[in-house]
Amino acid sequence: MLTKRIIACLDVKNGRVVKGVQFVGLVDAGDPAELAARHAAAGADEIVFLDITATHESRGTLVDAVKRAAQQLFVPFTVGGGIRTADEAAAIFDAGADKISINSAALARPDLIGEIGAKFGAQAVVVAIDARRSALDAPIQTAEVFVNGGRRSTGRHAVEWAREAESRGAGEILLTSMDADGTRAGFDCELTAAVSETVQIPVIASGGAGNAQHFTQVFREGKADAALAASIFHFGIADVRALKEELRRDGIAVRLPC
Amino acid sequence: MIAVVDYKAGNLTSVMKSLRAAGADPQLTDDPAAVLRADRIILPGVGHFAATKFLEEQGLKTAIRERIAAGVPFLGICVGLQWLFAGSTEAPGTPGLAAFPETCDRFAPGKKVPHVGWNSLSIRPESRLFAGISNNSYVYFTHSWRAPVTNATVAITEYGEPFTAAVERANIMGVQFHPEKSADTGLRVLKNFLEWRPC
Numbered sequence: 001m002l003t004k005r006i007i008a009c010l011d012v013k014n015g016r017v018v019k020g021v022q023f024v025g026l027v028d029a030g031d032p033a034e035l036a037a038r039h040a041a042a043g044a045d046e047i048v049f050l051d052i053t054a055t056h057e058s059r060g061t062l063v064d065a066v067k068r069a070a071q072q073l074f075v076p077f078t079v080g081g082g083i084r085t086a087d088e089a090a091a092i093f094d095a096g097a098d099k100i101s102i103n104s105a106a107l108a109r110p111d112l113i114g115e116i117g118a119k120f121g122a123q124a125v126v127v128a129i130d131a132r133r134s135a136l137d138a139p140i141q142t143a144e145v146f147v148n149g150g151r152r153s154t155g156r157h158a159v160e161w162a163r164e165a166e167s168r169g170a171g172e173i174l175l176t177s178m179d180a181d182g183t184r185a186g187f188d189c190e191l192t193a194a195v196s197e198t199v200q201i202p203v204i205a206s207g208g209a210g211n212a213q214h215f216t217q218v219f220r221e222g223k224a225d226a227a228l229a230a231s232i233f234h235f236g237i238a239d240v241r242a243l244k245e246e247l248r249r250d251g252i253a254v255r256l257p258c
Numbered sequence: 259m260i261a262v263v264d265y266k267a268g269n270l271t272s273v274m275k276s277l278r279a280a281g282a283d284p285q286l287t288d289d290p291a292a293v294l295r296a297d298r299i300i301l302p303g304v305g306h307f308a309a310t311k312f313l314e315e316q317g318l319k320t321a322i323r324e325r326i327a328a329g330v331p332f333l334g335i336c337v338g339l340q341w342l343f344a345g346s347t348e349a350p351g352t353p354g355l356a357a358f359p360e361t362c363d364r365f366a367p368g369k370k371v372p373h374v375g376w377n378s379l380s381i382r383p384e385s386r387l388f389a390g391i392s393n394n395s396y397v398y399f400t401h402s403w404r405a406p407v408t409n410a411t412v413a414i415t416e417y418g419e420p421f422t423a424a425v426e427r428a429n430i431m432g433v434q435f436h437p438e439k440s441a442d443t444g445l446r447v448l449k450n451f452l453e454w455r456p457c
Contacts, residue, residue: 001377001416002417003376003378004375045375045376070271070272074279074439074441074444094269094271096275098272098439120268121304121306123401124268171372200370202372202374202375225374225375255396257441
């Protein structure tokens with residue numbers, strides 16, 4: 001049976017793992033390669049690095065961190081943040097990433113999705129979408145896409161952009177609810193379900209994980225294929241194994257490490 | 259020499275890295291002469307079945323066929339497994355190696371496609387690739403086309419329908435999943451392939 005994936009996400013800034021609340025207020029949470037290995041050993045189904053510095057000066061640092069982390073990882077490894085061209089993506093793949101995640105650059109130039117896919121396969125292209133509702137009672141179809149780490153609205157609707165990304169050859173959608181991100185109050189299940197029911201490709205839910213119940217909800221009600229969490233693991237609230245054991249008790253199909 | 263055949267379909271960094279972790283010293287090549295010298299051949303690959311056309315154009319297909327006939331152990335991964343079949347509806351004009359007569363087809367409607375993630379294996383106990391691996395172990399898949407279950411199938415996975423997760427016949431082996439991305443289970447599969455000796 002195909003299991004629900006638990007993806008450990010590491011926000012990387014200047015070569016260190018950090019975590020913020022609603023995209024601001026960053027605190028240091030450790031070495032990326034070390035944390036990636038620890039999460040994989042505890043049963044993370046996948047590791048994601050999101051480079052939140054994403055300036056040109058930091059590219060070398062990122063490539064180095066990816067290389068170090070990839071050495072010890074034998075589970076799928078995704079890297080995103082500031083990738084603007086197929087050549088930049090190629091450097092990240094060379095360093096050992098299996099998939100790259102693109103966000104602002106795909107919105108600015110949607111052809112990028114197909115360009116990377118043509119060279120590395122659609123399975124290697126994750127389109128990340130940061131979405132925010134205009135109001136809690138607004139129709140979910142009107143949730144808007146934001147870029148630049150959540151600072152600028154694009155005026156586009158998340159559900160519609162997800163559909164376009166799929167038609168342009170995205171392999172997966174990584175959907176972050178900016179309303180929920182960092183709150184530890186649960187995923188935005190309604191938003192996740194709206195996107196997951198619109199596209200055929202897998203949808204990874206992100207933003208808001210605080211306890212195991214939240215994951216169960218986003219898999220059942222949110223129809224997510226995978227769910228991503230970061231700070232929940234870093235500060236010892238739970239590790240992936242403990243989370244998965246609880247999900248299994250809840251009747252969610254997950255892979256438990258041996 | 260262990261040859262990893264590069265047919266310009268996707269990123270082979272992970273495959274090379276995992277083979278090294280499994281104890282091998284693999285050589286990446288697109289040269290038929292190197293394949294003809296190889297005493298173990300691995301054909302990885304993600305992407306479109308049409309990419310395997312490169313194997314024919316470069317003379318790699320003939321070289322692989324010759325080495326397989328000489329008894330050299332061969333492992334196809336993902337599209338590399340599908341290529342062992344007669345062909346795929348993904349690229350009807352591109353024939354496979356036809357070591358197995360069936361054709362690969364897209365998953366039947368009703369499920370999300372591609373099939374992405376960790377799924378379990380029903381393993382035939384006599385399988386060599388899965389020696390020491392317990393039944394129902396999880397491995398990582400990412401694909402939209404699949405090979406049907408045949409008499410050479412040694413592991414079956416279910417996704418809306420049963421399909422071939424692994425095949426073995428004499429020195430020919432193939433896996434639909436990605437052993438290089440399947441944690442300890444995947445490394446064990448690679449090790450089993452690397453250590454297998456034809457009698």
